[in-house]
Amino acid sequence: MAQQVCIFAENKPGRLERLTKILKDAHINMRAITIATSQGFGIIKLIVNDPVKTAETLRAKGLTAYLREVIAVLMDDQPGGLQKIAEVFARKEINIEDAYGFVIKDKNQAVMIFDVEEMPEAVTLLSKAGFILLNDEELYNL
Amino acid sequence: MYWNKDIETLDRDGLEKMQLALLRKTVEQAGHSPYYQLLFQQEGIAPDTIKGLDDIRRIPFITKDTLREHYPYGFLAVPRGQIVRMHSSSGTTGRATVIFHTARDIDEWAGLVARCMYMTGVRPDDVFQNMMGYGLFTGGLGFHYGAEKLGAMVIPAGAGNSKRQIMLMQEFDATVIHIIPSYGLHLVETFRTMGIDPHKDLKLRIAFIGAEPHTEETRQRIEQAYGVKAYNSYGLSEMNGPGVAFECPCQNGLHTWEDSYILEVIDPATLEPVPDGVEGELVFTSLRREGMPLLRYRTRDLAFVYPEPCPCGRTHRRISRIKGRTDDMLIVKGVNMFPIQIEKALMAIPEVGSNFQIILDTIDDNDFMTVKAEIRAEMFTGDLKHLESVRKRIIDDLRSELLVTPRVELVEPDTLPKSEGKAVRVFDNRKQWG
Incomplete structure (x- = not known):
């Protein structure tokens, strides 16, 4: 987290x-x-x-x-990147309270930050779906 | 031009004789109430110890606090069964004061209001639109009964709903209105949007303005906008309500009906009487009330008595416009409130810190109250929705406590002056006092 x-x-x-x-x-x-x-x-x-x-x-x-x-998810900076995450939330009816993202240009990657009500459930879902969730240190070291 | 010429023009000597007789009667009647029974025993006061009007000074003052301490029936001087009506001053949680009336009290009160209205030229063929709140507040029902006693047709419009008010004025040819001055000014804008020129399209000729202090400029603006003569009305629920003091056609001071009230003006610091012409706190004694007589009630209102006689021929002394208050009571949209009511409501909300401010402004001729409340850092979780719900709760709680809807601003912790010492909590930017 x-x-x-x-x-x-x-x-x-x-x-x-x-x-x-x-x-x-x-x-x-x-x-x-x-x-x-x-x-x-x-x-x-x-x-x-x-x-x-x-x-x-x-x-x-x-x-x-x-x-x-909050949940920080690493994603590919390409069309459809966010769709993959949103799909996971939509399927399990996880409601997003707040979300924003930023790109890491030299790596062609992006990070999405999510604030949801059902935090533990969302973390489990994303991890199971193969997404990489970042902690503070990992975020900093990007 | 007089409702009751004998009384309204009675010479000073006659008035004072009448007052003395009625004061003795009032002392006797008040002695039936639990509060005065005990007090009179302790102080050795009885009707026959009141030899002259000056003896009133042996009776201790009472205040709103005294009424609250003996809430609700401590001042009741008749069996409950004889009471036909109660009224209450604003304030819903423990700050209210309640006044009880017998049928005769209501009749006497209506007579005083009728006298006021007649004095300004209202006659039975007038149509009187009463735009004051009906209910616990005395302004609505007080005038309603007065106008009926006089014989005018009453449109009991009540407060608010601007378009309907104007529609009623137009459809039923209202000639006389009773309105809170700030609302009166606010309504001018509605006239404009409805394309109505009060001078041409309405039959109004008289307006009674009261329930909140106002300036001479406000009166003149109402007179010009509506094409009426506007008369200042003074009263307080503890002394029935409207009908205590009222302007005559000279519009220079308000005649206090001294056949029904004893008026004293005191220095609020020394409690000694001040001479006519000197500003002081108004103190009233009811002289014709049987249900709940009150002696020497300190109003906290500041005014002075005009020393010279009035050209209208009435002998009852005139008081000036109300110049201010000796306590921290605020009057917002005609509603009385105390900062402590706001403090109590705010402190009951865990997310709110200990400091707050009340800011009063005039915007588009309307009173606006803004309450700034600090959030408590410990309760902050970075959740905007939560803060919005806190803000909404503050508005709801204050509305139900004050009966006025404030604007509420949440501010950062420790940014408002601390509650220790004498923090100035109220910033009144209105020009309310005449």
């Missing part, structure tokens, strides 16, 4: 910059970032090289950070 850093942020100018400044000063590198917003607030989600250190650093600076377990 991989860990995603979730940060609560009010939807206001300068909020992201405050976060990126802390990450920069702590020499934290990002693999992926997404921002989901609702009525006046949002959640920033990060895949970083060192999630535990990131969360600790952010909390020390007064931010509200939470480490959330």
